[in-house]
Amino acid sequence: xxxxAAMSGGVxxxxxxxxxxxxxxxxxxxHLALAKNAKTLREGARGCCTIEDAGDARRxxxxxxIPFYVWDMATPFARDVVEDFVAEYQAGRTPNxxxxxxxxxxxAALLDKALALGFDAVATGHYAQIVDGPHGRELHRxxxxxxxxxxxxGVLDEEQLARAFFPLGDTSKPQIxxxxxxxxxxxxxxxxxxxxxxxxxxxTRGWLTQRLGEQDGEIVDExxxxxxxxxxxxxxxxxxxxxxxxxxRSDLDGQPRYVTRVEAETNRVFIGTADLxxxxxxxxxxxxxxxxxxxxxxxxxxxxxxxxxxIPATAEVMGEGSDARLVVRLDSAVRGAAPGxxxxxxxxxxxxxxxxxxxxxxxxxxxxMPGGGAPADESSARTPSTSExxxx
Amino acid sequence: MxxxxxxxxxxxxxxxxxxxxxxxxxxAITGNxxxxxxxxxxxxxxxxxxxxxxxxxxxxxxxxxxxxSGGTESDNxxxxxSLRAARAADPRRSRVVVSGVEHHAVLDVVDHAVxxxxxxxxxxxxxxxxxxxxxxxxxxxxxxxxxxxLVSVMWANNEVGTVQDVASMAQIAHEHGLAFHTDAVQAAGxxxxxxxxxxxxxxxxxxxxxxxxxxxxxxVAKRDARLVALSHGGGQERGIRSGTLDTPAIRAxxxxxxEAVEHREAEAERVGALRDRFLAGTQALDLGIRVTGCWExxxxxxxxxxNAHITIPGCEGDSMLYLxxxxxxxxxxxxxxxxxxxxxxxxxxxxxxxxxEARGSLRVSFGWTSTQADVDAxxxxxxxxxxxxxxxxxxx
Numbered sequence: 001x002x003x004x005a006a007m008s009g010g011v012x013x014x015x016x017x018x019x020x021x022x023x024x025x026x027x028x029x030x031h032l033a034l035a036k037n038a039k040t041l042r043e044g045a046r047g048c049c050t051i052e053d054a055g056d057a058r059r060x061x062x063x064x065x066i067p068f069y070v071w072d073m074a075t076p077f078a079r080d081v082v083e084d085f086v087a088e089y090q091a092g093r094t095p096n097x098x099x100x101x102x103x104x105x106x107x108a109a110l111l112d113k114a115l116a117l118g119f120d121a122v123a124t125g126h127y128a129q130i131v132d133g134p135h136g137r138e139l140h141r142x143x144x145x146x147x148x149x150x151x152x153x154g155v156l157d158e159e160q161l162a163r164a165f166f167p168l169g170d171t172s173k174p175q176i177x178x179x180x181x182x183x184x185x186x187x188x189x190x191x192x193x194x195x196x197x198x199x200x201x202x203x204t205r206g207w208l209t210q211r212l213g214e215q216d217g218e219i220v221d222e223x224x225x226x227x228x229x230x231x232x233x234x235x236x237x238x239x240x241x242x243x244x245x246x247x248x249r250s251d252l253d254g255q256p257r258y259v260t261r262v263e264a265e266t267n268r269v270f271i272g273t274a275d276l277x278x279x280x281x282x283x284x285x286x287x288x289x290x291x292x293x294x295x296x297x298x299x300x301x302x303x304x305x306x307x308x309x310x311i312p313a314t315a316e317v318m319g320e321g322s323d324a325r326l327v328v329r330l331d332s333a334v335r336g337a338a339p340g341x342x343x344x345x346x347x348x349x350x351x352x353x354x355x356x357x358x359x360x361x362x363x364x365x366x367x368x369m370p371g372g373g374a375p376a377d378e379s380s381a382r383t384p385s386t387s388e389x390x391x392x
Numbered sequence: 393m394x395x396x397x398x399x400x401x402x403x404x405x406x407x408x409x410x411x412x413x414x415x416x417x418x419x420a421i422t423g424n425x426x427x428x429x430x431x432x433x434x435x436x437x438x439x440x441x442x443x444x445x446x447x448x449x450x451x452x453x454x455x456x457x458x459x460x461s462g463g464t465e466s467d468n469x470x471x472x473x474s475l476r477a478a479r480a481a482d483p484r485r486s487r488v489v490v491s492g493v494e495h496h497a498v499l500d501v502v503d504h505a506v507x508x509x510x511x512x513x514x515x516x517x518x519x520x521x522x523x524x525x526x527x528x529x530x531x532x533x534x535x536x537x538x539x540x541x542l543v544s545v546m547w548a549n550n551e552v553g554t555v556q557d558v559a560s561m562a563q564i565a566h567e568h569g570l571a572f573h574t575d576a577v578q579a580a581g582x583x584x585x586x587x588x589x590x591x592x593x594x595x596x597x598x599x600x601x602x603x604x605x606x607x608x609x610x611x612v613a614k615r616d617a618r619l620v621a622l623s624h625g626g627g628q629e630r631g632i633r634s635g636t637l638d639t640p641a642i643r644a645x646x647x648x649x650x651e652a653v654e655h656r657e658a659e660a661e662r663v664g665a666l667r668d669r670f671l672a673g674t675q676a677l678d679l680g681i682r683v684t685g686c687w688e689x690x691x692x693x694x695x696x697x698x699n700a701h702i703t704i705p706g707c708e709g710d711s712m713l714y715l716x717x718x719x720x721x722x723x724x725x726x727x728x729x730x731x732x733x734x735x736x737x738x739x740x741x742x743x744x745x746x747x748x749e750a751r752g753s754l755r756v757s758f759g760w761t762s763t764q765a766d767v768d769a770x771x772x773x774x775x776x777x778x779x780x781x782x783x784x785x786x787x788x
Contacts, residue, residue, distance in 0.1 A: 028718075069714055116784035117711060118718075 001120040002026045003165065006106055007060060007068070009053030011180045011187045012125030012168055014060040018183055019167035020123045021064060028119070029061035029068040032110060034077040034198065056187050063184060073109055080104035082198055086211050089235040092264030093340025096152070096306070097196055099354075103155035103288070111163055121163045128153050129169030130161060131350075137161045139290045139351040144172040151306045154344035154354035155288045205236040205244075217267035219245065222260055222276055234262050237269045239360075240277060240336025247271075258335075278333030281363035284343050284355025287317075287324040294352060295320065301346040302328050304337050304357065315345055326355040329363055397721040397769040401601075401698055401759025402550055402578060408603040408648050408760070415605055415644035425637040426626055435639045442646035449646075449653040450597065451586030452612045458629045459642055462609035463577035464497040466596030469611050469622055469633065470573040471501045471544060474594065475511060477618035478541035478571070485541035487512045489532045491524045491556070492742040493549050497596075498575055499738070502544075516545070521686035522554035522743050523694075530564045537568040544572070547579035547595075551726040551739040551755055552685040553699025555583060562591040571617060577601055577609075581652030582660065582696055593617050599641070603760060604648035608641035652760075663758045664690070664697035666767055670756060671700050673771040679778045680705050684740060684753065698758040701726060703745065707752040707781040715777035721770050726755030 003025045005017035020027045031054045054070055061068035081100045088095035111122045127142035128150040139161055142148040156164065168176055180188035195202045212235055219229035229247045231237065236244075241259040257271040282304070295317050301310040312331040319325055328343060337343075337360035345352040398406075407415075423435030440454070447454040460466045471488065478485040488502050492515045505511035514532045518524050524545055533540055543565040548555045558574045565572040573594035579585050581602030587595055594617055598609035613619060613632070625634030652659075668689040674681040684701040686694070704712065709725035716723055727737035727750075736750035756770060 067717065069710070072710065113711070113784045116786070117715060117780055 002028075002118060004028055004030045004110070004114040004119050004122045005066075006110060006122060006124045007031050007057035008125070008193075009056035009060075009187065009190075010125065010193060011177060011185065011190050012127070013057070014125070014185050014187055015176050015180050015183070016123055016125040016165075016167045017060065017066070018064055018179075020165060021066065023167070025123075027064075027066050027123075029057060029064070029066050030110070030114075031057040031068070031070045032073045032077075032105070033070050034074055034105075056190070060185055060187060071110070071113065073105055076109040077101070077105055077198075080109075085196075086208065088340050089208055090212055090264065091340075092234060092262035094238045094338035095340045096342055097198075098152040098306070099155050099342050102153055107156055107160040107164060111160065115163065121165055123165035123167060125168055126153060126166045127168050127173070128166045128351075129349075130164060130166055133291075133350075135292055137291075140169070141346070141349040141351070142166075142169040146307075147173045149306070150346075150351050151303055151308075151342070151344050154290060154342060154351050156290055157288060158291055161290060205233075208235050209233060215267055217269065219247065219269045219271060221257070222270050222272035228271070231269055234264060234267045234269050237262050238336075239338035245269075245271060274335075277335040279335075279337040279360035279362065280330045280333040281361055282326075282328045282330065282337055282343055282357055283359045284326040284328065285324075285358050286356040287326055287353060288355070289353040290351045291353075293320065293324070298345075298347075298352075300352055302330060303344045303346065304334055304341055309334075310346055313345075325358075333362075395720070397766045397773075399756045399758060399762065399766055399770055400722050400724045401762070402696075402726075402755060402757035403724055404600045404606060405603060405759040406761050407600075407605060407644070408651055410651060411604050411644040411648040414647045415640045418640035418643045421639075423639065425639055426628060435637075438639050438643050439637050442642045445646040445650050446610065449649045450580065450595075450612060451588045451590075452595075453588075453615070455615055455630075456587070456612050458611045458613055458633050459637055460609050460611055460633055461607055462600070463495075463575065463596050463598035466577075466598070466609050466611040467495070467497040467573075467575055468501050469619065470594040470596060470613075471498060471542060472505065473619035473622055473632070474542045474571055474573065474617070475505055475509075476620040479511075480620065481618070484539050486510060487514060487536075487539040487541060489514045489516065489529060489540055489543045491516045491518060491529075491545045493518050493522055493524070493551075493554070493739045494544065494546055495550050495575055495577070498544055498546070511541070512539075518554070518742055520744050521694075522549055522552045522739065523686075524556050524561070526557055526560040526564055529561045533564065533568055533570065537570070540568065540570050542571055542573060545574060547574045547576035547585065548583060548696050549739060550578045551737055551753075552701045552743070553578075553696035554685055555579070555694050555696065558592055559590045562593070566591065578696060578699075581649055581656065582698065583693075584656070587612050594619075599645035599648060602648055602652040604645040605641045608638055608645045610645075659760060660692045660697040663760070663762060664692040666758045666762050666764065667698060667700045669764070670758070670767045670770065671702075673767065674700075674702055674774065677771070677775060677778075679775060681774075681778070682749075684745070685743065698762070700756040700758070702754050702756070703740070703749045704752045704754060704778055704781070705749065706785060707778060708785045709751055709753050711781035711784045712752075712754050712777055715780055716770070716773055719773040719777065721773045723770070724755045724757070726753050 003020050005027050007013045007029045058068050081097050085095050085097045126149045127147040129140040131138045131140050141150045199207045215233040217231050217234050218227045221228045237259045239259050255273045258277050260272040260276050261270045297316045300315050302313040303310045313328050315328045339357050341357050342354050343357055344354040423431035425436040425439045443454045443457045447457050490502055502513045506513050516524055516528045516532050545556055545561050547558050562572040571593040574592045575596045577598045580597040593614045595612040600606040619632050621632045623634050628634050671683055682703045684703055736747050737753050740750040740753050
């Protein structure tokens, strides 16, 4: 097949490209330029958008003896990923831009362009596996669970999967680094990128403030209903977040407080004690199926963040097509389920599909009672409470 | 083994065998042209003989040739050096009058001076052929001639090949006592370039656009041109451009330029005919391809003989470039790349075309190794490339 290898300049996509060549495909390396302004490119210190990364990718392509191009995807990236990211935060939600990028850029804008130019597929260095199943191609978790990236691919539909290759899914990350070193890639020891690629210094709140401006608002305690503090923009807060609230804890009976919800319409941030944080019923929209569309009720595993824990759940599909919604009842409550995040559903190692969390809360059948309630509640309350949402 | 159809001579053209031989021979000879001993004198002699040959080929005096690393350095030195000298003599002279279709090696220097040195710029817009009218330059100067430090208009455009009437513009500048610079990187060796006859004060040239090596060029500067040095050190090149002279490259530059000028008339007609057949061929393909700028078959004086520039509605230039590359045809989008991303051409935009048209630009440039087989190959590859590229831009 004629395959575009998306080459970020990192070690994973370098090995992915070389494996595609070894498998006998005709491979062309493509680096996506995602920032319009070359100055931004120059200033970007890390992530996916620097000139250095494009140069690293080019050197790997040289070494592999394949043609290499930089394709300008800055316009769709700004529209479908960056603007969406800003709008979601402004609306009080917590988006995951990597999923959007996979859904709209790598396996849409890039894939469509590749197909039009005569290619058959796109290969990336994601850690996930594609398996030919009885109903077509299936997306599965990677063998290396520590690196598994099936979560951020849970937005790919059947057609996208049919044109995708993830050649690293059967190998562990340390082995990939060894393989890169054996092949003489200069990027073999290049550190992994963790941050949001278009926020080069990792300061998401600061970056959002530049775009949205300061928006002074109130912090309200769920327990008392009282205003206990102020903030400079509700968009800077995520459900489950503990740090950065700037509160004097002595006013708050000494109990740690977490963000429980963000109310964009009133620009208010609500906080509460850990016991208010657990959610065992999640409603999601923007449903994407990584295979045939499901309907009815299913016992599946649910995961609400990259590398997060998979929790047994009962998922029910309401409606169909673009109106489909998911109601997922988790067997045990999770903390920090924020609207805007994706919930990805698994059947064993297979990714069934995903949705974007619209609402997370307590199921009506299991009211939360302080000191008692469902076992799930207690288990979540015992969880160490130092980490912020999204952190591992 | 597939032979690449190389049609990007405006980016760089192959070295001629004679230039290559001269360079290789000189590379084996030790000697710094600034040294006072025998080997140094030998190197100096090669440099000075080359300088004389280059001067003769360009209608300049040997002392007017300042060797540089190429066109970009020559442009930087001409603009920054002149502007600083003009402002040192009269602080009011902080304005540069410059055409809107210059190479980035001129435009970005002007931008830098505006952003960091308090200079001002007046951009003269071209007409639809890319031609800058001398009267428009006059009007720009006469907005307030006492504030102008330098006037710069290129001899021939690198993207669309338009040849400018630099002699008339230099004369207008001189009427106001102003220095005139021209970027002649695309013109030297391809057009009748006579420095003295043109009247320009400063002229940038580069060896690798005419069969010489990459990395050597010259700023031709009248002896009374006021220039502030940008690189300081050993005091070479009238103290204006310090740095050890690259004897092998200078020798090869002289060989290539002499050859190019000797064969220029016949070669311009031959290459111009290839360009004409290519452009006529694109029109016969019935793919909606438009020729950028003004083109008349046989015209090798108002448009560079080797320059063909087309816009292909509905195509992204970078898709076209990839598809032709995959078919072993090497062409260019013609515009500057930033981090490998083709930007919509400021030249095509300045000529009044839309951004979409600018993005669908392709420059096909012919040179001394080009043949009819190259024309046939690119014309054969175009239809499928256009069809696919149109599909791709529909997709994105």
